[in-house]
Amino acid sequence: MASASLLVFLLILACPVFTLQKKHLTDEAYKIIPDYGTTKVTNQIDSCWRSDSRWASNRQALADCTIGFGEAAIGGKFGKIYVVKDPSDDPINPKPGTLRYGAIQTEPLWIIFDNDMVITPKRELMVNSFKTIDGRGAKVEIANGACITIQDVSHVIIHGISVHDCKPGQAGLVRSTETHVGHRLVSDGDGISIFASSNIWVDHCYLARCTDGLLDITHASTAITVSNNYFTEHDKVMLLGHNDQFTADKVMKVTVVFNYFGPGLVQRMPRVRFGYAHVANNRYDEWEMYAIGGSAYPTILSEGNYFVAPDNPDVKEVTKREANGGWKNWKWRSSKDVFENGAYFVQSGWGTCAPQYKSSQFFSVADGSAVPSLTSDAGPLTCAVGRPC
Structure with missing residues (x-):
């Protein structure tokens, strides 16, 4: 009997499980995700970080958890924490405290959110190199306008946000860095567009109902991992x-x-x-x-x-x-x-x-x-x- 108990104990150690947590999705997404019970074996990405109760004080550790071709994507791992406090959007002269202001900075940044918010970009939200957009701890939605463009950059991580109901962005001036403002044509209405970029990781996002693709990877983009995302209610999902x-x-x-x-x-x-x-x-x-x-x-x-x-x-x-x-x-x-x-x-x-x-x-x-x-x-x-x- 003692040896049998020891065997059970060793099997438990070999097969880690954790209690499922409810997801912070948009309401309509939450309704259609089935319930698989109270315990499960975690996947390799999640087992790297989810059991750490100190995740909020060690956010950049997430960058070490990528697998596959996007494994080298470090995002803003070696940068400062930038906190989004304002959901407003100005494509030409973004204000400090907004998502666009943080996303266009030249220095590496790990971008987080101080509360739940819905951000509706008026034109494409351009993301510069060495940036992480980390929605953990808040319910963050990029929705109902132009959405995310990752173009001619590298080392970007998008994690834990909802991207839905994206529409073509208006043609006009858009700031892509601190020093560059350029004229953009009407965008396609993709949820996330990855264009001529490398070392990109998109993880634990919700994507639905955009005008064009939910997540498009084009123009010689490479070294990319797309993981743990929930896709629903759409025609052309991923190109x-x-x-x-x-x-x-x-x-x-x-x-x-x-x-x-x-x-x-x-x-x-x-x-x-x-x-x-x-x-x-x-x-x-x-x-x-x-x-x-x-x-x-x-x-x-x-x-x-x-x-x-x-x-x-x-x-x-x-x-x-x-x-x-x-x-x-x-x-x-x-x-x-x-x-x-x-x-x-x-x-x-x-x-x-x-x-x-x-x-x-x-x-x-x-x-x-x-x-x-x-x-x-x-x-x-x-x-x-x-x-x-």
Whole structure:
């Protein structure tokens, strides 16, 4: 009996669990996230920081928790804490205390929020290099206007905010740094646009109902991780690659991991051109057209995902290739995926398509059966000072 008790104790130590916390999402998002019970095994990113009750006094430690191709993204890790106190927005001469003022500074900054707020940018919110936008401890929404643009910069972390109902920004002057104001054309209405940028990490965000894409990665952007996000109620979810003629996107490497692709999504989870996408341990709750697609000879490894097909018998296939022949040479592989309700993945190509991560980027991918647990905390979290998130 004593040896049996010891065995149980050792098993508990080997399999850490924590109590689920309710998420700080917009009200409509909270209603549609299912409840998976009171305990779960955490994913590798969350296990790095969520159990620390001192997270509020050690916020920059989050930057050490990235995995995949965006692992080197440090954001504002070595900068000062900048506190957003004012939700107003002036695209040309932003006031100190506003989000835009902090986002355009040249120095590294870790940007936090002193209370709940809804920010409606009048034109694109430009984010400069070495910035972290950290919504932990507040309910932060970027909504109902132009949203976030990450262009020609590096080392940006976006964590724990809701981005929804984004609309095309007006053409006009926009300040992108302390010293530069330039004329911007009408924006597309993306939730988060990553353009010609590198070392980017988007984690634990909620994205829904934007005019164009929820999260687009284009124009030779690379070294990016998209993780623990909750996507819902949208058509064109995530685009990787500008167009079929923009061959510079061959350098693109993106890790899409631990995300929850929820109800009301149509396509592009993601859609890839030219580059490489490691799509791992994500949950897909139906789709109206397809889940993973692409054109222009991309390479895609779908590993350990959980696909639940819609009831429509005509859209059971996970994949969609937009090509006039020749796609059978594209490397699209499925490994350890789980397929429910008739879902299926059409594989192609030959030879290895492993991500070839550096040792610091590597993470262990679980079997798809573990995904409902691994993704059950996708989206912004409720984080109270002095308590684990």
